[in-house]
Amino acid sequence: MLFNTYKGLPRSVYILFLARIVNRLGDFVKLFLTLYLTRYLGMNEAQTGTIITLIGIFSVLGTMLGGKITDHGDRKIILIISQGLSASIAAICGFMPDSPMLPYVLILFNFFNGAARPVNSAMLTDLTTPENRGKAFSLLYLGINIGVSVGPLLAGFLFNNFRQWIFWGDSLTTFLSIILIILFVPSIRKENIVVYSEKEKAEKGHIFSAILKRPVLLIYTLLIPLTSFIYSQHSFSLPLLLEARLNDDGARFFGIIMSVNAVTVLILTPLLTSVLHKVKPLINMSMGQLCYAIGFGMLYLAIDNPVFYLLSTVIWTLGEILNVINSGVFVANHTPVNYRGRFSAWFATARTIGHTSGPLISGLILNSYGMPVIWITSFIIGLALFFSYRYLDVFDSKK
Template sequence: MIRWISRLSASIINPYRSLPSSVYILFLARIINRMGDFANFFLTLYLTRYLGFSEKQTGLVLSLVGISMMAGALMGGRLTDLAGRKKIMLTLQSLAALSVMICGFVPDRPLVAWLLLVFTFFNGAVRPINTALLTDLTSQEQRSAAFSLLYLGINIGVSAGPILAGFLFNHYRQWIFWGDGITTITTILLILFFIREPETSKIRVEQNEEHDNSSTLKALWNRPILAWYALITVFASFIYSQNSFTLPLQILKIFGDKGPRFFGIIMSFNAVVVIVLTPLLNHLCRRKRPLTRIALGYIFYGLGFGLLMFQIPHGFWFLISTLLWTTGEILDATNSGVFVSNHCPVNHRGRFNSLFLITRGGGRALAPLVSGFVLEYLGYSWMWGFCLVLGFFLAGSLKYLNKEDIRRKTS
């Protein structure tokens, strides 16, 4: 039994051992950066409780935050394919740190909402550059492990961050913003001193990644599997985004003043589940294609959020729900980047990744608008029921896309 456990552990860990050293630096940077990602987690509660926004107003602000992120991703993706990844990344992260630090000096004023739009813009611009840089540094065989490792880094940071943020939320609100800024600056220093700018001549070009000199939209049009997947990610993001809008509102409604603290526990539990299950799921699904894994993730999205149709006022019920939708999150997050990276031209890596960030941002922007309307006129059960049905529909759509992808490669 001990030998079997030892062999299983080795097989789970082995894919992470042969990655380039720069990937481990990015892993450490993700941990630090997300440990201080306080503002995003508590934005809904912050707007409603301290700034006095209604559900509709909060939904509008969150939609604007999503649009801001999409605009930033569009700019970042364009810049990263025209200039050096590292220089652009450091500049944009510095601007993000500055904008969130200013929020700490005006913590209870409506100006915070506008400053967070600026922060989200620069934060969104960094993301496609991050993904393009990771793709440059790895081969197709390494990418599943690399994306999985960085996703682990995010959640190792998140496992501690929300609990601390829950304390700061009630006692030292300005440190929600200052802490976010300080950890961003620490990340900047790590990348500045320990990661080299990839040389264009040494960037890996593999199957399905050859140069395409057409425009980004035409390059995407020539890859219909990717185009359809882009559309599907809008609705998948819509479901997932309920964890930052409908879920905290329901928790606040049920648990009252204890709501912010319990929501922090839920988010930390989400991160712990990711840390425990990500290597295991990566191992169990190692022979499955990325689209098959993502489709399974959408089923777990539907089941996890669908459970909340039954409004049971007990913390354990929310933990079960979180376990299920987090499993879906793992399968989606660790395989989406792999699938996109393995199908996009090397000279469009930044722009393609920004495009998929935009589609996900579209889902995030749409979620609070639609959810705010549904909650006001129909209630929570209808919202969660819609997520259940949509999750299963998207899973079926991806299975069809996967068959088409196999057919195109074998024909």
């Protein structure tokens, strides 16, 4: 069976896997944020893009803080506190679903969500070796999508009928995942962290000096926002396209599309992990960019047929899989042991720049030039990234 790919991993990795499933089962707020702001709070595309950008900026600030404290504190405690605060704020949002203050409370919610990202990545790297990291990152990505494969269908129902539970459900599942971590994931002492290669040896100095000593990572940093910009269209421009084409059925069909995305991940992630585990991460990521170019670029045609949108989703989901299961391994294997939190925050920030600028720029493009220009732009950027990642692999091989 394909799931034999994940045999032999540390017990704590399996617990983190279960925690990811539970957490993402209720990851409602992020998924339906664009539609919530436009439909229930009456914002136009440009206003929605601005709010999402502000949310992204504070998420970056949270990520930077989380990365810093991750390298100096107890990773488990940091994760529990940051996710606990995030869950508490989500619960508060459920009591103010129509308030004009809601977007600003969501900014705080995303700040603490951002703080949890670096510690999640650092913990997983601590628990694994270069030989099994690919499997571990793939498994946790699979856990995310097991939750997401069910979550959007439930969220689509709640969105139309019980929108307070968009926030309360998010809060409840986050608290349940915290309980799993408290009970079953041990704290990892710094002196027990193993260094497996020259690239993982501790570095002195500021994070910028550590990055500059690794030019491959510096170039990769510049490419990440462009990749994230394209991918951000699935949560901003795509639901708006469906809303325009399908009217009131847009939210429901968007939930179906996101479930198809998750199911595709469930089916193909183990297969791709097994088949491509010997292919270099940057080569796999270059193919991911090509899938983005095709999957999002084809939406330029905007054919009024549900099968067309489902086909597009499968193609860009292939790109998502290839990017996610390889990027974490690539970064982890190039990261100094004493910079795991900060390097994780560095690259998460680069991704967030793309995700947050995506809605802002896309909102402006939509208001000025219309939806088709979004998909042409995505195709051109994706094609350019395909060649860029190929070059980066050649550059990395010479080092």
